[in-house]
Every structure is written in structure tokens, then in C-alpha cells.
Amino acid sequence: MHRAHELDGLRRPQRHHRDRGLNVQTTRQITRPADRVSGRAATAAPPWPAYTPDELGLSTTTTVDRRCAHKESGEDVFINDVARHQDTGMLTAAGTLPRAHRYFNDSVIDQYDALHLAEFMRQGLEVIAHTLLGVPLTHQFVLRTVHLLITEPAAPVGAEHAVIAFSEKLVRRNASGVPYAAAGPVHCIVDGRPIARCDGLVGFLAPETYSAMRGEDGRRRPEAPMGRVVPERPQRVGRRFPENVFIGRVTGPAREASCLLVPHTPPTFFDRPLDHYPGMMIAEGARQLAVLSFAEATGTPVDRVHTHDAALDFTSFAELDTPPALRIVSWAADEAAGAGDAGAEITVAARQGTRTTSTCTFRVFIGTETPSEGRLS
Numbered sequence: 001m002h003r004a005h006e007l008d009g010l011r012r013p014q015r016h017h018r019d020r021g022l023n024v025q026t027t028r029q030i031t032r033p034a035d036r037v038s039g040r041a042a043t044a045a046p047p048w049p050a051y052t053p054d055e056l057g058l059s060t061t062t063t064v065d066r067r068c069a070h071k072e073s074g075e076d077v078f079i080n081d082v083a084r085h086q087d088t089g090m091l092t093a094a095g096t097l098p099r100a101h102r103y104f105n106d107s108v109i110d111q112y113d114a115l116h117l118a119e120f121m122r123q124g125l126e127v128i129a130h131t132l133l134g135v136p137l138t139h140q141f142v143l144r145t146v147h148l149l150i151t152e153p154a155a156p157v158g159a160e161h162a163v164i165a166f167s168e169k170l171v172r173r174n175a176s177g178v179p180y181a182a183a184g185p186v187h188c189i190v191d192g193r194p195i196a197r198c199d200g201l202v203g204f205l206a207p208e209t210y211s212a213m214r215g216e217d218g219r220r221r222p223e224a225p226m227g228r229v230v231p232e233r234p235q236r237v238g239r240r241f242p243e244n245v246f247i248g249r250v251t252g253p254a255r256e257a258s259c260l261l262v263p264h265t266p267p268t269f270f271d272r273p274l275d276h277y278p279g280m281m282i283a284e285g286a287r288q289l290a291v292l293s294f295a296e297a298t299g300t301p302v303d304r305v306h307t308h309d310a311a312l313d314f315t316s317f318a319e320l321d322t323p324p325a326l327r328i329v330s331w332a333a334d335e336a337a338g339a340g341d342a343g344a345e346i347t348v349a350a351r352q353g354t355r356t357t358s359t360c361t362f363r364v365f366i367g368t369e370t371p372s373e374g375r376l377s
Helices: 002-010 114-131 207-219 279-298
Strands: 016-019 022-025 079-085 090-095 140-150 162-167 171-173 179-183 186-190 193-205 258-260 305-314 325-333 343-352 355-366
Touching: 079 114, 090 114, 114 140, 114 162, 114 179, 114 186, 114 193, 114 279, 114 305, 140 207, 140 279, 193 207, 279 305, 279 325, 279 343, 279 355
Parallel strands: none
Antiparallel strands: 016 022, 079 090, 090 162, 140 193, 140 305, 162 186, 171 179, 179 193, 186 193, 258 325, 305 355, 325 343, 343 355
């Protein structure tokens, strides 16, 4: 009975539209508030006070047990401490954003983007679930949606500390009071400054519930990604190291570009047995395609192409037997970024056969500063 309730709690209605013969999920648009001051969005009061780890009583000296962050390597763990605050009903985690990581810091842009922050927030949520909510280490965590809005100028690489905070009221429990999911918003504070908010849904599934969700596909899975795809050149997607290129050679017009995901096993994602492509690996592939496409379409050097907000929707599992196909299905001018080709909102769909596994929308722009504030709707 509980298992059926948990699965139902993770199902969301899906709307579809036709796009050149593709049946893809309706894209999330990134819209702007109407009130602006000197060309920038009016700044609202922070949704969470600008606390530092010290003010929250959180340690930043050692990292947590790597198993709680679902990592095998200690260098991939970014969380130091977690706490429950009875007076506010908030759950918090503190840690350090990566500074010299082979994957996360392999970028020609010296700022943390939306996917950096999403990984930090994901780890914080998982550690909180295991250590404060009592979710067993044997449970699987399944991402459904990640809608991340960067509300302040991006943090430069080298920030001292970061905190995430969310209300315990957002934890979903079954009839016995056992947590099975959590929803947003989750707030991110870097060096005492609220810079991002993430709305989304993640499920905490017991092994038998996960098996029921996976069905026959999960039981027939290969042990590693199958197929062979020639990767793009690192400099075309804003990377330095070839192993961090997740997309194959791109074809088609820039604004309708397509490619395959490279079926390899980067240790940041495949550091433990998996029966499907990780959602955040597909999201990074989609981001790389959006960056390359924007640079090609606008004639902008890739080291001036920034990605800001992200809206990620994972509608089904991407199986390991076939490399997912990525394709740009929407390109909209970003008026807040300025005139002409200064910015765009680009949506990439990931598909296997006739099935859409995810849609990822990114706000992409030119320059060294963050554009005016946007909002995912």
C-alpha cells in the first residue's frame, strides 16, 4: 500500500506538443518580473536570511560520510555538516563549492553556473535525508524536476562556504510517517549571500519501490553505457579536458542542432553501479549543446558564453543500451539580456527512440556579468 502511494506521489501530469514531428514535453519558460529599476529587476527581500555556517552552528572542517552523498570518492563530496533548526522548522547543510575539481572546475568561465549549484544542493538534500530524516542508505534517490533560479550575480570560483536551507514541511511522508520525497524551494547562500533558489521534486525510494518503478527495463539493464560516439572538441563546448565532453559531433543548423550523448562513464557520475544514465549527466550534455549552438549562431567566442538559470524535467529513465539523442527544440530571444543576440532561452530534448526522457532549458547569454534577474515559471 505504501509503495503504491509513494509511486503515485512521484507521478506528475505531462503536457505535450508537436515540434517538427517530435513529441516533447512542454518547455518551461523563463519569464521576467515587470517591475524594473535602472534596467534590472527590483530585488525582493531574501527568502532565507543570509546566514553563514558559523551563525547556524554548522562545521566546515571535515566532509560527511561519502555514502550519505552517494559518492565513492571523498573529493566528490562537498558537504561538511547538517542540522535541524527546531525554532524555524528549517533543515540546513553547509559545505564548500568545488575549487579545483577535475570535472566541476573544468570550464573556461571562472564562475559557478546553475549545474554547479544544483550538484551542491542535491548533495546537501541527500545528506539531510539520510542523517536527519532517517532515509536508509539502501534507498534510491530519483530526480523528477530541478528548476534553479540564480537570483544574484554568479559566485566566482573560490567562494569560502555555502549553505542550503529548506523547510521540513516540504518533506512528503506516507501514512506511517516515513519520508518518501521532498519538494522545493531550496535556498542556496554563498559567503553569506543568498544567490539561488531551486524548486523541484526528488523521491527517496526503497529498493522494492524502485524495482517496481523500473519494471522490466531495470531487470534487463546492461552494466555500462553501450555504443560508440565520437566526442566534440573540448574547446567548442567550453571545456579543457576531453573526458569532460559529453556530446558527440553536432549536426544541423545552429538553432536546431542535434547530437548524441557520449556513452562513457565519467567517475563523477559512474562512481557506483547504475542502471540508467544519470539525469545530471544528460543535463550537462544538454548544456554543452546549448553553449555550442549559441556560440555558433551568434558568432560569440565560447569563453564569453555563460549559462544562468536552468529548468530540468526528467520524464523517464534513459537506458544504458542506447546513447540518448539530444536536439534543440526551442530557441527564444532573451529580452532581459539586451538587444539582438545578447541572450537566449534554449531548450534541449533528450530522446531514446520515440520516447522523450528529459527536457532541459537554459538561459544563455554573452558577457562577464550576470544578466538581470529572471524567474522560472
